[in-house]
Amino acid sequence: MHWLLEPGLFTNDSVRTAFLLGAMVSLVSAVVGVFTVLRAQSFAGHALTDVAMAGGAGASLAGVAPLLGFLGGGVLGAGAMDAIGVLRVKGRDIATGVVLGAATGLAALFLFLVASSSAATGSTQLILFGSVFTVEASTLPYVAGLSALVLTALVFIRRPLLLSSLSSELAAVRGVRLRWVGGAFMIMLAVSVGLSSIVIGSILSTALLIGPPASALKMSSHVTKAVSIAVGLGIAATWLGIVFAYDSYYWLPAHRGLPVSFFVVFVVVIEFSFANLAYRFHARRVAPTTSARVNVEPVGGR
């Protein structure tokens, strides 16, 4: 086992914090991610990562915790996108794109100001690609609280959310308030993106949001099953990523540790490739399949 688990892996404080953070963040990302994929809002999710990036850069400039910036940025961005009309399918990409561009511009400004007016070093790496090994253990309770909040809220609105994700017309007929449900989901998406930004960085947090759920939905069309598979795949990706990054210190004679985010995204891509292969193989054997079957639970009428 020595080849996989190098000495000190379980006694290292940075690694322990990273494991705990990784587990919570992958859990939230996977659950929120399944709905994001079902709602075809991957692009909105990516735009939110850019807004989170601007928030993180702003936090770095103001000297406050990056998590605060990632969250603040994401939630503001979600509000802006909602206000511009991200819920209508027509013009949704445009609203998303406009917010994305503006946010990236702001991030550029903030990062320039950080570099030219503060003693901070490594902010670009921290904000764009994440620095999970440098996160303080004192951040854990906040991440746990926010994760619990998002998951509870999601359990609360799961039925109207699912129905509106599959057919907004049907949901409207059934009395679902689309605007509310959509807005609430955008905020959950923003929080989820903010959380994963501290693990693999704002730019890459889409990978954790979309990758495992996309793989899971290839493997099962049952929503509950897909969510649990996505959670498993997400946690596997972050944990393996952390282990590989820790081990990479021993791979090269110069003891040059490689970044966690690279390994996490690498595992996510491998998982997706396998899920895709399995899906194709299965599809060929089971003859002509119908389009993805999704079990819809009845929505409480109102």
Added chain:
Amino acid sequence: MIPLRTPSAGHEIPRTSRFCRNAVVATSLVLVGVTLSSCGSPVAISSGVIRAVGAENQYANVLAQIGGRYVSVRAIVSNPNTDPHTFEVSTRVAQLISTAQLVVQNGVGYDAFMNQLESASPSSSRDVIEVQTLEGLSNNTENPHLWYKPSTMPRVARAIAVDLTKLQPGHARYFATRLSAFSKSVNSLTVAVATFKKKYEGVRVATTEPVADYLLQALGLVNVTPFRFQADVMNGIDPSPEDIAFQQGLLTHRKVRVFLYNEQVSSPVTVSLQSLAKSSGVPIVAVYETMPTPGYDYQSWMLAEIAALTRALSTSRSTVRI
């Protein structure tokens, strides 16, 4: 801001290339008769102040100490609250360099922007002293903070005196006197280093960043922080968790007697190590990339660092700000 001198109205400046125009502006200030035969333009006479630029304020300080009233010195990097490794150039800096007659810069990639700005406004009448070249160091030199090596500045000062004399041969005596005054005051630094070394040679210390490594070496202290960690902090990449744990162990088990903290290059890792040093009872000594201002010249800055180290070792007192 230095007023830009333009040749007096009586002179006809031919509209030649930008190179020629810049060269004219620059040479018009040189008293010695440097003629630019290739441009064929007249050379204006101006007052006797040499325009000098120090890429970092410690070099600017030595320039001023040698040049005295015959130089007007500007420093490019001098903000004590910023990280010089991530310095961003402005047009003001470009203008300063295009009109400078003498430039002192560090080299080893620390102030690579200087080379770019110099080649952007070429001038045959600009003297550039690069400390890396002066010290005969290769581009692969790992630690660029050359000014912390006690032997560096006396050599830089001599080179400055030579170049100033070349620019204003009439004031050769003046520059020579100031050079010897500088050398004399640097002697007290040499003495302080030797006294410290005699008493504390072999004492183990930890650092966040290689800024003061050359001084620590001269003082006989043993810096047990892996250079890999220091370089990661300097270059703004995350140190590996293995190296972070090693650093934490040095502090919690008090395997080092001083923790040197680079005030100008901070990251979440350095901040958490700083508070760990505090809670573990390892005294902290602040070190800086550029000369802390106001109140210091190069020699008194270095003496203050040595005094802070002495205080940390003799009374376990931290110096969070020198």
